[in-house]
Amino acid sequence: MPTPVIDIDSLTKVYPRQIGQPARRSLDDLRLRIGENEIFGFLGQNGAGKTTTIKILCSLLRPTKGAASVCGHDVRTRAARSCIGYLPENPYFYEYLTPRETIDFYGRLQGLDKATRAREWDALSERLDLRGIGAQRIRGFSKGMRQRLGFAVALVGDPPVLILDEPMSGLDPLGRRMIRELILSLRAAGKTIFFSSHVLGDVEQICDRVGILVEGRLRTQGRIDELLNRRNEQVELVVSGLSAETADALARDALHARRSEAGLHLTTADAAAANAMARAALSEGGQIVEFTPIRESLEAYFVKEQAS
Template sequence: MSVEAIRTEQLTKIYRSTWGSRGRTALDHLDLCVHEGEVFGFLGQNGAGKTTTIKLLCSLLRPTAGTACVFGENSCGRRARAFLGYLPENPYFYEYLTPRETLDFYGKLHGLDARGRAREWERLSELLDLRRIGDMRVREFSKGMRQRLAFAAALVGDPPLLILDEPMSGLDPLGRRHTRELILQLRDAGKTIFFSSHVLSDVEQICDRVGILVRGKLTSQGRIDELVERRIQSVEVIAQGIPPEKVGELSADAIKTRVSEAGHHFVMSDVAAADGLVKKIHAFGGRLVEFSTIRESLEDYFMREQHRTGGAAS
């Protein structure tokens, strides 16, 4: 039986105003389970409650109702936090410290002695390539450097669970790629990774399971291949050399058509229709350039869920 790294039961957070009005429900009876060793993607639009959930898990917020446990320990307690490393969205550090001093400070908060902190610096500066910038002040850092330091800070004390809030946010394509590779590297090292993201293609590439949050409610959770419909939705055919007078005839059965430098694009409803089209293209003296099937992506599923639950952005 797998160990539960995170379990929330009926977790609810209502933000109340100073004067005690009814408040805004940011998280509504969330039941969530993340198993040890998996990469779990937490998806939702802005304001869906992702950061609230993460803050509740890290004990930055207190729940209005329900419980959150980390490796069986209530998240409000100190012991739960020994199991987790947290990377906030747009991480902030003391600007006057260097990465070496920053990690040393966090090491002290984990109760590590001087030798343990020196070991952590060696390990993390190697893993995150911080040695070169180890004695620079944080105020001089770029976004990418800060993100590397934030990852290192989350890994101080070698916690088994990493909670990452939008780790790809604001990174350039190279930075995103490095982050993806790092997450997979950490997963291979046995870490459990729980992260929120807007970048669905990244989530699709690295997550074992996902959960979708709509307006504070978890609408679905599971393996991506279980959630996403993998049947062929349509087929795209690209062809060149078609006589202009025959294009109209070929377009008659297509769902969508367009012209690009690659040639004429025909989107067909299924493989059989596409086969028929290809035969006609050859008969008219045309040449097939590409034949590709289109299946539902995580993004399509995400949008479907948003529409189904009424959470789509207006």
């Protein structure tokens, strides 16, 4: 990998002992590198250490050991924070401000001048569909509206790296779709996106790579296609119009077979075996109703990793 945009090196975080609570190791020797213009999905159960990692990257927590950098700058520096747009899980803002005032406030913290802040509002309100609610107080906003505003805040100052903590949690299907499309458009605009999520279907759709965190340790990381081993995927073939003898013969050659109203369902080890079986069925006067690769889902893979 060329110079990583996010470089996490042996990061360990131990929360000190408190009254009634023992010390807790939240992260243990985490090493991770995220390349430029990549969408990286950071997965793990509740308490696995995802938010701790994100908060260390955003300089909200100090690591017990190890270091991390963003755009080549130590995460403790202002230079690193200049590169980051951060969306916390369930973002909270000052309830008495309007979205327009909120964007202006964060623009000032980013060091933008007045004219630039006004342009930021124009661009972000258009992009996140905030124009209609620009003058309303945030108090009373729905989850979806807050999330849109949170994204707009993260994008103030056009940072090259976006760190998003559960950006899709609690959103309805339309809201999730909007966020997915937004993330993809940000990658198209050259951004690097690091996000944690429990919505594995969404992660599978948009991520280039994922990492799975189990009890503070990185269990695995890589491209989704490689992790799910899709080159050797099984295929389900559904055929109809076969004689009983031909059907029995094909069923014997399949890994698994069952009958339904649609026809005979045959599971084969790979696409080549399925093709051979389809040719045999056609030559015996049968019809191919379905030819479906059985893909291991990220969710199934995630559950398997957690169990192991």
